[in-house]
Amino acid sequence: AQSVTQPDIHITVSEGASLELRCNYSYGATPYLFWYVQSPGQGLQLLLKYFSGDTLVQGIKGFEAEFKRSQSSFNLRKPSVHWSDAAEYFCAVGSDSNYQLIWGAGTKLIIKP
């Protein structure tokens, strides 16, 4: 069955520290991969996406993610987090055979001052 796993329900990091949020997927087709961010009381904003090509993709707000087919992973990274990065982060997977997205459970990022 198709699925997306975000193993960390919440992560706490200090402001200025580096960040890595994990995303693993199980998908039979060639995946299209997305990371979205949801700030408190807001809708979802697309951070970055991977369709094909270079496996390291750059997004907005200084985020990047790396697609590793061998590990079925698409982890999100940021070298130095800011207090404004505190939010919920969702990984999602789609494909050209299905217009729907499969969503992970989300990871809540907490920033320590």
Add this chain to the structure above:
Amino acid sequence: SAVISQKPSRDICQRGTSLTIQCQVDSQVTMMFWYRQQPGQSLTLIATANQGSEATYESGFVIDKFPISRPNLTFSTLTVSNMSPEDSSIYLCSVDSSGTYNEQFFGPGTRLTVL
């Protein structure tokens, strides 16, 4: 990217009543989606709304409870009918603006509380 607005942004309703949520897009789009996000949870797709056809509902969601209209390529409504406290959620509208690659853009959501 598409700009999406939703009305109302939040509401508090009494059980047994209905609420209609509006979703407006600034450009014509083929596919619009309605999601429910229960407190502390991920997104659950309610239905997909294409203009000129009946909405397609996901397992666990029925038209009598969540009727959807899609009168044109820029607008859709979702009604939450005969509400109960279990319907308290954020309801999100999204659009697949590119038509490919599944990229979706989201509205700000409607936060519904049912008493």
